[in-house]
Amino acid sequence: MPDSAARSRYQRAAADLQWLKDQVPLYRLGAAQPDIQRHLTRPAQLSDALHAALSQDPLPRLGRYCELLFHWGLTANPQVAAVENGIIIRADGRTLGEFDFLIRPQSQTTYHHLELCVKFYLANGPLAQPPSWLGINPSDRLDIKLARLRDHQLRLSEMAPAAAWLAAQQISVSSVSGLMLGMLFFPRTADWQTAPGPLGASAGLARGWWCRGGEIAQRATEREQFIELDRLHWLAPLPVSDPARLVDSRVIAARAAQRARMVSRRGGAHEQYRELDRGLVVPDHWPLRVNPADA
Numbered sequence: 001m002p003d004s005a006a007r008s009r010y011q012r013a014a015a016d017l018q019w020l021k022d023q024v025p026l027y028r029l030g031a032a033q034p035d036i037q038r039h040l041t042r043p044a045q046l047s048d049a050l051h052a053a054l055s056q057d058p059l060p061r062l063g064r065y066c067e068l069l070f071h072w073g074l075t076a077n078p079q080v081a082a083v084e085n086g087i088i089i090r091a092d093g094r095t096l097g098e099f100d101f102l103i104r105p106q107s108q109t110t111y112h113h114l115e116l117c118v119k120f121y122l123a124n125g126p127l128a129q130p131p132s133w134l135g136i137n138p139s140d141r142l143d144i145k146l147a148r149l150r151d152h153q154l155r156l157s158e159m160a161p162a163a164a165w166l167a168a169q170q171i172s173v174s175s176v177s178g179l180m181l182g183m184l185f186f187p188r189t190a191d192w193q194t195a196p197g198p199l200g201a202s203a204g205l206a207r208g209w210w211c212r213g214g215e216i217a218q219r220a221t222e223r224e225q226f227i228e229l230d231r232l233h234w235l236a237p238l239p240v241s242d243p244a245r246l247v248d249s250r251v252i253a254a255r256a257a258q259r260a261r262m263v264s265r266r267g268g269a270h271e272q273y274r275e276l277d278r279g280l281v282v283p284d285h286w287p288l289r290v291n292p293a294d295a
Helices: 004-022 048-055 062-075 142-151 153-158 160-168 213-218 249-255
Strands: 027-029 080-091 094-105 111-123 173-187 207-212 225-229 261-266 275-282
Touching (some): 062 080, 062 094, 062 111, 080 160, 094 153, 111 153, 111 275, 153 173, 213 249, 213 275, 225 249, 249 275
Parallel strands (some): 111 173, 173 207
Antiparallel strands (some): 080 094, 225 261
């Protein structure tokens, strides 16, 4: 039997894989938009790559973790014949780009090129305008990311060095799409759960709230309790929580003075301390200054 740490890693990865499968995409890009998420299948055990990544110190970045999960879930599906992941294309000593995923179903002889990203953006201006949506690092802007996906990443197979690599591997790409998963965070006002999202975003997207540390401290109450989430716990909701991990708004405000914090707002004992909603608490100086840890 695996040890408790290994079981815990598997259970968490399985929950996060299910989250990736069930999420309504923030955006789908490309003329071809197959439902790649439906191919994600829960394996019986961690892949060697996932086990190694989750056992190391430091842990992988969230983007890499999501790629490992996606690869894990795709390769477990018997209807998927082949999956290539993280293929870096270089020419003349520089990197031109990377194929996130090249996927071939059993029923086809050609591959689908998928670009995957998992993003968390905060509204800092008119909600309908993509430039208003910023990452914790404000240089990561929704409109810029969408443009890079559309104009560069999804066109990688058209570049001569990439086409040459594909030909050498006898890989024919017949379709291309981009998939942006994640959450959008709205200012913590009365209508954050129903406020409209940016132009072009999917209906039913995952949403949370955000505020500055000073704001959450001002509205501190004994009833509001939170768990701070580390980066690899930003996906699926945490299961029933240990009451000893709960902290109030004042603690979160103090922790957020220098660096943004993702928090899970928890229900009371009669609700078994389950997640009610998700929030991002940022320093009072955000987005004017950024902690290097958030870059």
